[in-house]
Amino acid sequence: MSRSLVAILSTLALIAVAATGETADPKLKVGVVHLGSVNDGGYNQAHADGIAVMKKNLPEVEVIQVENVAEGADAERVMENMIRQGARLIFAASFGYLEPALRVAQKYPEVKFVHPGGYKRLPNLTTYWASTPEAFYLMGMAAGKTTKTNKIGYVVALPISFFLANVNAFELGARAVNPRVETRVVFTGTFLDRGKEATAANALLDQGVDVLGVIVDSPITVVQAAEKRSAYAVGFHSLAAQKFAPKGWITGVAFTWGNLYTRFARQVLDGTFKSENILGSLKDDFLTLAPFGPAVPAEAVSLVNTRKDEFAAGKAHPFQGPLRDNTGVERVKAGETFPLTDLAKMNWLVEGVIGQPR
Amino acid sequence: MAALVRSLLSGAVLSGAPLLYATLSELISQRAGIVNLGLEGVMLVGAVSGFVAASHTGSAVVAVVVAALAGGVFNLLFAYLVLARRANQLATGLALMFGGVGLSALIGVRYVGSQIAGLPELRVPILAGIPVLGPALFAHDALVYAVVPLAVLIWWVLRSTRWGLTVRAVGENPVAAFAAGRDPHVLQYQALFVAGLLGGLAGAHLSLGVARTWSEWMTAGRGFIAVALVIFARWHPLRAVGGALLFGGAISLQLSMQARGVPISPFLLDMLPYLLSLAVLAVGRGRHRHAAPGSLGRVFQGTP
Numbered sequence: 001m002s003r004s005l006v007a008i009l010s011t012l013a014l015i016a017v018a019a020t021g022e023t024a025d026p027k028l029k030v031g032v033v034h035l036g037s038v039n040d041g042g043y044n045q046a047h048a049d050g051i052a053v054m055k056k057n058l059p060e061v062e063v064i065q066v067e068n069v070a071e072g073a074d075a076e077r078v079m080e081n082m083i084r085q086g087a088r089l090i091f092a093a094s095f096g097y098l099e100p101a102l103r104v105a106q107k108y109p110e111v112k113f114v115h116p117g118g119y120k121r122l123p124n125l126t127t128y129w130a131s132t133p134e135a136f137y138l139m140g141m142a143a144g145k146t147t148k149t150n151k152i153g154y155v156v157a158l159p160i161s162f163f164l165a166n167v168n169a170f171e172l173g174a175r176a177v178n179p180r181v182e183t184r185v186v187f188t189g190t191f192l193d194r195g196k197e198a199t200a201a202n203a204l205l206d207q208g209v210d211v212l213g214v215i216v217d218s219p220i221t222v223v224q225a226a227e228k229r230s231a232y233a234v235g236f237h238s239l240a241a242q243k244f245a246p247k248g249w250i251t252g253v254a255f256t257w258g259n260l261y262t263r264f265a266r267q268v269l270d271g272t273f274k275s276e277n278i279l280g281s282l283k284d285d286f287l288t289l290a291p292f293g294p295a296v297p298a299e300a301v302s303l304v305n306t307r308k309d310e311f312a313a314g315k316a317h318p319f320q321g322p323l324r325d326n327t328g329v330e331r332v333k334a335g336e337t338f339p340l341t342d343l344a345k346m347n348w349l350v351e352g353v354i355g356q357p358r
Numbered sequence: 359m360a361a362l363v364r365s366l367l368s369g370a371v372l373s374g375a376p377l378l379y380a381t382l383s384e385l386i387s388q389r390a391g392i393v394n395l396g397l398e399g400v401m402l403v404g405a406v407s408g409f410v411a412a413s414h415t416g417s418a419v420v421a422v423v424v425a426a427l428a429g430g431v432f433n434l435l436f437a438y439l440v441l442a443r444r445a446n447q448l449a450t451g452l453a454l455m456f457g458g459v460g461l462s463a464l465i466g467v468r469y470v471g472s473q474i475a476g477l478p479e480l481r482v483p484i485l486a487g488i489p490v491l492g493p494a495l496f497a498h499d500a501l502v503y504a505v506v507p508l509a510v511l512i513w514w515v516l517r518s519t520r521w522g523l524t525v526r527a528v529g530e531n532p533v534a535a536f537a538a539g540r541d542p543h544v545l546q547y548q549a550l551f552v553a554g555l556l557g558g559l560a561g562a563h564l565s566l567g568v569a570r571t572w573s574e575w576m577t578a579g580r581g582f583i584a585v586a587l588v589i590f591a592r593w594h595p596l597r598a599v600g601g602a603l604l605f606g607g608a609i610s611l612q613l614s615m616q617a618r619g620v621p622i623s624p625f626l627l628d629m630l631p632y633l634l635s636l637a638v639l640a641v642g643r644g645r646h647r648h649a650a651p652g653s654l655g656r657v658f659q660g661t662p
Binding site: 040 | 368369373376467568571573574578621625628
């Protein structure tokens with residue numbers, strides 16, 4: 001068979017695929033690409049729960065979800081496949097999907113894309129995220145009032161700036177209500193090694209830590225390790241983590257994407273989609289402080305709620321100077337604040353945190 | 359100081375136990391002449407089967423048995439391919455590894471985020487009361503207690519029993535074993551089944567004892583570390599105990615150092631287990647004869 005014949009046939013096949021795509025169901029199809037499993041009690045579940053809420057709000061939307069998609073060429077293929085199935089809105093639900101999503105978005109300008117945490121945009125690609133330091137500050141306040149040993153431990157995947165910022169905000173919140181609190185950080189160096197997370201959690205508990213926090217994809221292992229040894233736990237990502245620590249749960253912060261995802265889908269349905277860079281906070285409906293556990297004193301709850309209102313009104317800031325890092329270097333001058341839009345530059349750990357940022 | 363020793367030992371035992379099961383698994387295969395690079399997959403199949411069984415039956419005993427059998431059966435597939443079909447061992451092992459990753463993810467997809475009771479902690483009476491060592495060594499689950507006696511048992515079986523000696527003979531020189539009236543393939547099937555049971559236990563300990571949760575590829579390379587530990591232990595089950603404890607101890611040490619706020623970069627600390635292994639290999643080099651089974655990697659093709 002000659003090469004030109006192959007080319008003609010494949011072009012015809014492409015046209016056929018495109019044509020079936022055009023004439024497919026008039027209602028909206030959305031494609032969702034997940035990095036992990038949708039019931040991980042963490043990052044991926046938060047996205048999937050958001051999609052479920054969108055589906056409930058807009059029953060006319062059809063959803064194609066694919067889990068466990070590697071970042072890179074695999075993600076591109078999955079997105080293109082979804083578009084061939086008729087998807088007109090793609091949720092590229094992992095930070096590492098940014099480049100694949102940008103490439104596919106350039107190729108299909110009529111399809112809309114949304115990406116969590118992206119720092120680049122296209123006319124058909126919106127980025128969104130919620131700034132978490134305020135929430136970590138509030139979690140720190142609750143933990144600072146609950147701890148008995150004044151030692152808190154954090155199991156963190158990698159020392160990247162956004163994670164350091166969260167730990168810093170946590171320690172500052174804890175210190176605001178209990179000046180003796182120190183936060184010890186252990187970096188596991190990986191997002192997927194649950195065995196190492198368990199060992200890290202135990203190493204921290206052996207140091208006399210009685211509250212454990214966690215910044216990895218799925219908080220389950222660390223939250224369970226805390227509960228098993230009668231310590232307290234603070235969660236992250238999804239509200240589902242609470243059931244793993246019925247006694248020791250303090251609070252957590254979760255992404256509740258449902259309403260935002262509904263808005264995205266509605267924009268595409270109405271034809272009002274426009275590219276934006278959305279950075280939310282606790283004021284918005286997509287970042288939520290989890291319910292407090294039974295161990296948290298009532299005084300702490302009211303302190304947290306007061307500060308939360310102050311954050312919302314702009315009367316308080318999680319990184320209010322003067323701030324020194326844990327080597328004694330002044331990082332934020334008195335009267336100044338560290339802007340929440342600049343978190344990528346936070347490569348230090350604040351005084352009171354025991355750990356090495358690099 | 360006492361607290362540090364307790365923490366380190368306890369962490370070493372907890373990280374080391376699944377590694378030791380995996381190392382013993384690989385050791386038995388290799389003593390029978392088969393390199394199994396699919397161990398990672400076997401462990402994952404064991405880990406997920408045990409987790410699924412635990413979440414349905416709530417029984418730790420059933421879960422551990424199911425995990426071991428699943429590992430054994432999965433390894434028989436490997437045995438069939440390399441023995442009956444004479445497929446290349448290294449390529450088949452790698453294929454089985456990826457197959458195990460995929461199969462376990464498929465089986466486990468509905469169980470991510472499920473809650474299980476996990477292996478209960480069994481405190482050994484009296485011994486757990488010893489200061490420092492007691493809480494570090496005698497406050498673990500049953501699979502931790504079983505692993506060192508199992509290593510001794512395997513050492514004894516390979517050294518002193520007819521079956522063990524024949525397995526070794528097959529690994530060294532299958533033609534000689536055949537001439538002595540043994541069927542090398544039958545013995546290799548048996549050895550690989552036992553190795554699969556141990557690989558399944560390695561996975562079960564990770565998912566039921568250490569992490570108490572299931573997530574894809576949760577073995578995170580331990581199956582390959584075990585292959586290296588077999589070489590490190592020079593194919594000796596008792597040295598494998600030392601190797602696994604050393605490696606588990608190094609992981610525990612680096613995490614403990616971070617928890618204690620030792621001012622060393624976490625990236626450097628993360629290399630510690632590997633640097634330590636290299637150091638031990640370098641120091642131990644040349645003092646003993648190379649102990650690799652003579653026929654490792656080759657399959658008996660029948661006599662001419």
